[in-house]
Amino acid sequence: xxxxxxxxxxxxxxxxxxxxxxxxxxxxxxxxxxxxxxxxxxxxxxxxxxxxxxxxxxxxxxxxxxxxxxxxxxxxxxxxxxxxxxxxxxxxxxxxxxxxxxxxxxxxxxxxxxxxxxxxxxxxxxxxxxxxxxxxxxxxxxxxxxxxxxxxxxxxxxxxxxxxxxxxxxxxxxxxxxxxxxxxxxxxxxxxxxxxxxxxxxxxxxxxxxxxxxxxxxxxxxxxxxxxxxxxxxxxxxxxxxxxxxxxxxxxxxxxxxxxxxxxxxxxxxxxxxxxxxxxxxxxxxxxxxxxxxxxxxxxxxxxxxxxxxxxxxxxxxxxxxxxxxxxxxxxxxxxxxxxxxxxxxxxxxxxxxxxxxxxxxxxxxxxxxxxxxxxxxxxxxxxxxxxx
Amino acid sequence: xxxxxxxxxxxxxxxxxxxxxxxxxxxxxxxxxxxxxxxxxxxxxxxxxxxxxxxxxxxxxxxxxxxxxxxxxxxxxxxxxxxxxxxxxxxxxxxxxxxxxxxxxxxxxxxxxxxxxxxxxxxxxxxxxxxxxxxxxxxxxxxxxxxxxxxxxxxxxxxxxxxxxxxxxxxxxxxxxxxxxxxxxxxxxxxxxxxxxxxxxxxxxxxxxxxxxxxxxxxxxxxxxxxxxxxxxxxxxxxxxxxxxxxxxxxxxxxxxxxxxxxxxxxxxxxxxxxxxxxxxxxxxxxxxxxxxxxxxxxxxxxxxxxxxxxxxxxxxxxxxxxxxxxxxxxxxxxxxxxxxxx
Numbered sequence: 001x002x003x004x005x006x007x008x009x010x011x012x013x014x015x016x017x018x019x020x021x022x023x024x025x026x027x028x029x030x031x032x033x034x035x036x037x038x039x040x041x042x043x044x045x046x047x048x049x050x051x052x053x054x055x056x057x058x059x060x061x062x063x064x065x066x067x068x069x070x071x072x073x074x075x076x077x078x079x080x081x082x083x084x085x086x087x088x089x090x091x092x093x094x095x096x097x098x099x100x101x102x103x104x105x106x107x108x109x110x111x112x113x114x115x116x117x118x119x120x121x122x123x124x125x126x127x128x129x130x131x132x133x134x135x136x137x138x139x140x141x142x143x144x145x146x147x148x149x150x151x152x153x154x155x156x157x158x159x160x161x162x163x164x165x166x167x168x169x170x171x172x173x174x175x176x177x178x179x180x181x182x183x184x185x186x187x188x189x190x191x192x193x194x195x196x197x198x199x200x201x202x203x204x205x206x207x208x209x210x211x212x213x214x215x216x217x218x219x220x221x222x223x224x225x226x227x228x229x230x231x232x233x234x235x236x237x238x239x240x241x242x243x244x245x246x247x248x249x250x251x252x253x254x255x256x257x258x259x260x261x262x263x264x265x266x267x268x269x270x271x272x273x274x275x276x277x278x279x280x281x282x283x284x285x286x287x288x289x290x291x292x293x294x295x296x297x298x299x300x301x302x303x304x305x306x307x308x309x310x311x312x313x314x315x316x317x318x319x320x321x322x323x324x325x326x327x328x329x330x331x332x333x334x335x336x337x338x339x340x341x342x343x344x345x346x347x348x349x350x351x352x353x354x355x356x357x358x359x360x361x362x363x364x365x366x367x368x369x370x371x372x373x374x375x376x377x378x379x380x381x382x383x384x385x386x387x388x389x
Numbered sequence: 390x391x392x393x394x395x396x397x398x399x400x401x402x403x404x405x406x407x408x409x410x411x412x413x414x415x416x417x418x419x420x421x422x423x424x425x426x427x428x429x430x431x432x433x434x435x436x437x438x439x440x441x442x443x444x445x446x447x448x449x450x451x452x453x454x455x456x457x458x459x460x461x462x463x464x465x466x467x468x469x470x471x472x473x474x475x476x477x478x479x480x481x482x483x484x485x486x487x488x489x490x491x492x493x494x495x496x497x498x499x500x501x502x503x504x505x506x507x508x509x510x511x512x513x514x515x516x517x518x519x520x521x522x523x524x525x526x527x528x529x530x531x532x533x534x535x536x537x538x539x540x541x542x543x544x545x546x547x548x549x550x551x552x553x554x555x556x557x558x559x560x561x562x563x564x565x566x567x568x569x570x571x572x573x574x575x576x577x578x579x580x581x582x583x584x585x586x587x588x589x590x591x592x593x594x595x596x597x598x599x600x601x602x603x604x605x606x607x608x609x610x611x612x613x614x615x616x617x618x619x620x621x622x623x624x625x626x627x628x629x630x631x632x633x634x635x636x637x638x639x640x641x642x643x644x645x646x647x648x649x650x651x652x653x654x655x656x657x658x659x660x661x662x663x664x665x666x667x668x669x670x671x672x673x674x675x676x677x678x679x680x681x682x683x684x685x686x687x688x689x690x691x692x693x694x695x696x697x698x699x700x701x702x703x704x705x706x707x708x709x710x711x712x713x714x715x716x717x718x719x720x721x722x723x724x725x726x727x728x729x730x731x732x
Contacts (some may be wrong), residue, residue, distance in 0.1 A: 103442035135596045136523075139460050274489055
């Protein structure tokens with residue numbers, strides 16, 4: 001390590017009469033934020049400060065500003081009481097987000113990857129998991145209702161971490177998704193060496209230093225009623241219908257499947273039931289549900305096509321699926337599941353393209369009328385809020 | 390702090406600026422400026438080639454010290470410019486650079502080094518150093534026998550080992566799995582009897598910023614499909630002699646996943662205690678050997694295999710990768726233990 005003695009000319013630009021240089025963004029979540037409400041109550045034996053996240057694969061929010069972070073490097077889920085509990089404010093559009101934040105992270109936009117995005121439903125603030133190349137350093141950035149971009153400052157926040165269990169029956173090296181479901185948290189994990197997923201649960205309150213429970217040792221997918229193979233879950237949401245609890249997940253290939261999760265013995269094998277097929281060549285990325293103005297509930301599936309899109313302007317696109325389709329009869333599942341025509345702009349009934357999701361790299365629900373979208377805008381990332389249909 | 394450095398920073402309006410000491414730990418997690426003159430930090434650090442937007446971070450001021458915690462660590466080899474205001478109201482500045490670590494260029498090998506079944510689902514790239522992530526699809530190509538690029542051959546999910554040196558490259562399961570949409574529409578990635586080439590771009594950097602250098606090509610030979618589970622009873626076990634540190638060696642009748650072999654086989658002694666072993670798997674996945682920490686005890690031993698252990702087509706001891714539900718269900722419970730006697 002060395003330092004160079006320098007003078008003004010080497011750095012250029014500043015003089016005595018200059019205004020103060022742009023200050024590092026040291027005040028993070030606004031001071032106007034309310035005092036912590038009940039998010040800390042979700043934590044058992046929490047830590048205060050000293051939080052270090054080596055890698056982030058998924059972000060998700062629970063209630064009252066409870067942020068869930070999946071760290072695959074430690075095979076752990078972190079729960080952070082952010083104190084970000086409102087008031088709610090919709091963020092404005094932030095054009096060229098990566099270009100805006102890159103200098104502040106000591107790099108250029110092409111060396112940044114947004115690994116995941118989540119909206120805090122309590123405040124509307126958007127949280128971004130950002131990774132820098134080549135050192136793979138990771139942090140969480142927030143975009144608040146004023147459009148201010150700042151690192152999440154964790155020094156004074158309470159948090160707890162839970163490890164996903166090791167061992168050959170449940171080994172996990174990547175955590176694909178994590179979600180809050182009231183009295184428990186779900187996480188899905190995959191192993192580098194196996195094409196399969198495991199579903200884990202973490203009881204709430206989240207006890208720091210504890211180990212998650214395995215409720216599904218393996219997940220399967222049945223293709224065309226003949227071939228049954230392991231298949232990993234890419235993304236999921238908790239789902240409740242007719243008194244039963246499910247995880248509704250998007251497989252790494254096309255189906256949307258549901259797994260019943262309320263009557264399982266630990267480490268049981270669970271076979272997903274395919275309810276909807278989005279058609280060949282699609283890779284679901286994110287899911288969320290919402291209720292439209294008419295009171296009808298929908299599952300939004302954000303997706304990437306592997307090849308040219310025949311029905312829209314981008315390989316990144318999305319649909320909304322009437323949740324009633326998730327409750328269909330057994331004879332409408334697996335090989336008989338409702339299937340979308342990959343060449344068609346519309347149909348079948350109950351599956352509708354959401355035009356605002358074309359070009360979206362990351363998506364999350366803002367409220368029942370809006371979604372936050374991180375969009376590829378002519379090669380630059382822009383954060384914007386779209387209306388949900 | 391492991392290293393510290395004394396600097397004299399030139400003030401803008403003073404020919405005799407106060408001395409300044411600056412320290413940065415090797416991990417670049419913070420910079421500490423120690424100067425009696427610092428009372429008002431008014432502090433900012435810029436990449437020296439991008440003056441205008443300050444680094445994001447947190448400033449901590451103590452008596453005679455300014456400590457800046459950047460949101461992400463300082464990068465080795467990059468020049469930074471720190472600016473602040475001293476006690477006399479003078480704007481101060483200095484530049485510093487974290488030296489790039491002295492390290493060799495990264496290198497890479499492929500696993501398994503064996504003929505792949507046409508329905509193989511994964512290969513591994515083992516790097517010598519942790520590599521930059523998020524760009525693997527831009528750094529890998531698969532060429533067919535004529536040297537033409539095969540479109541969409543890989544699963545987009547990026548899976549690294551915890552130490553960041555081994556990448557699991559999934560051959561697109563949607564194309565490799567029978568009866569799945571892409572398999573029907575576009576056919577499998579690998580063709581039996583074919584000879585593909587995996588091309589790794591030389592621009593791929595390790596986490597220190599050093600690139601592989603030259604493009605690297607790995608020939609990939611392809612054999613017939615394999616839809617059957619490995620069978621433990623077919624393995625040939627070479628039993629070591631009691632009282633020695635000889636290796637217990639197993640030769641398989643087919644290539645097994647060389648990465649999984651490192652963690653999925655274990656040995657118990659006659660008392661049921663696990664024998665602590667140093668394990669090696671051959672790069673072609675055809676053999677496995679293990680040396681005990683203590684000399685082998687005479688008597689019965691048990692070789693245990695985790696049912697998840699797979700061959701190169703993803704067929705595990707427990708079940709084939711693909712199960713034909715229309716076929717008669719005659720599959721027996723997989724055997725995952727064999728006894729052997731050490732004499």
